[in-house]
Amino acid sequence: GAVVSQHPSRVICKSGTSVKIECRSLDFQATTMFWYRQFPKQSLMLMATSNEGSKATYEQGVEKDKFLINHASLTLSTLTVTSAHPEDSSFYICSARDWASGGPYNEQFFGPGTRLTVL
């Protein structure tokens, strides 16, 4: 099946620094990638939708200047957490939508997630 990878799997950084998380679709082209945030024992919260070659669409309440998303190719999207603070510590998950299975029956393939800890 379709595989989505994320790198790094976990990262610890100091407050005020920026962290980049990569999401790659390994064996298919992803016209759309999604970025989620998951708090402990809570659901996934959609942060933004990333379409290849265009600006990301952010959900209400998500700061686009803080969470920079770039989807420069059909296999790579990046999320950069700028000037990270301890409250940004979370589990970040990406998913990618297979070009071939577009239409209303969307299936998203999920990455394994990245655990961000900001000290």
Add this chain to the structure above:
Amino acid sequence: GDSVTQMEGPVTLSEEAFLTINCTYTATGYPSLFWYVQYPGEGLQLLLKATKADDKGSNKGFEATYRKETTSFHLEKGSVQVSDSAVYFCALSDGSSNTGKLIFGQGTTLQVKP
């Protein structure tokens, strides 16, 4: 807006017990419904889906039926195994918008004991 509500966990069962995890939804339009599973240390995987009313999704012994009249999509399995221990998420996708956005329930942790 659209939303999904799942029964709270954790759900603890003995091996070979019957499993039901309730899921209800609120949506405008005609959503597709999904169950995803997240095994420890792994990403979410699609378990099953249903795209219209009365459809039954099934996979690996799990089943769920899209009930429009009760706005529900309950997950069932007749005989659980220890390997089914995971977090299960119910989700919907708004088919009318074609954005592909998924809205998730809060997740239900299943623990199966030998």
